[in-house]
Amino acid sequence: MMKKIINGLSVFLSGNNESNVIVFVHGFPFDHIMWQAQVEKLSKEYLCVDYDIRGLGESTVGDGQFTMEMFVDDLEKIIDELKLSRPVLCGLSMGGYISLRAVERMQEKFSALILSDTKSSADDNEGKLKRAAAIKQINLGEFDSFIESFVLNCFGEKFVNENNSEYRKVVERSKKNNPLGVKGCLLAMVGRTDTTGNLPKIKLPTLIICGSEDKLTPPSVMKPMAEQIPNSEFVLVNNAGHMTPIEYPQVVSRAIKDFLKKNGI
């Protein structure tokens, strides 16, 4: 594995097949480690590029003032700087918001799209108020309890009960994030646009992955999204919550590999 700093972001490269590249974009409030199992498996055949989104993990926090457009600019900069030729783009949740907007802005830069546990709609009023409440909670010095409750909601019950030490590791890692960076991400998410109108225009082969028990972006939200993307395939991961790549790593890696092979990638 090789690490590079691009535009203040920590970027990790694994594998050496430079003609077949997958760029992984993680969710909130996690970091690149979220995709570790898939990177380990797929780097045998692909060059896997994962990175910490601005404000999270090892990446720069700066002034903590982020927009979704900045996150997409960061992704574009990484692709250009590394001279990646039409990589596969794979994002979960907030990483999916970034991916959906990136594809709306520049789908010609990619060869395929993988969307895991995410949605194209923007925050509704209830969602916006939840973000405001989260920022207030963090400002009151309750960062750790915000992380505890947010991350708990992300995982399926089965994983929390049966893989508790793995689950705790994710929680503790998330608590290491800088609260300013976490608040910046909340503001970027609350200010993001709705990308639903672009779904029918996506020409890329697209894989949609969804945990059957996902409370944040459930199958009832993701299935209609898949139906609007012309060349898409929907995979349901049974018993998984929102964090399918961590909860069922082999199922997700296999689904990605099968999808890429089927599309000649």
Ligand code: MLT
């Ligand atoms: C994520 O997993 O990235 C977040 O749940 C996204 C969100 O809060 O909308």
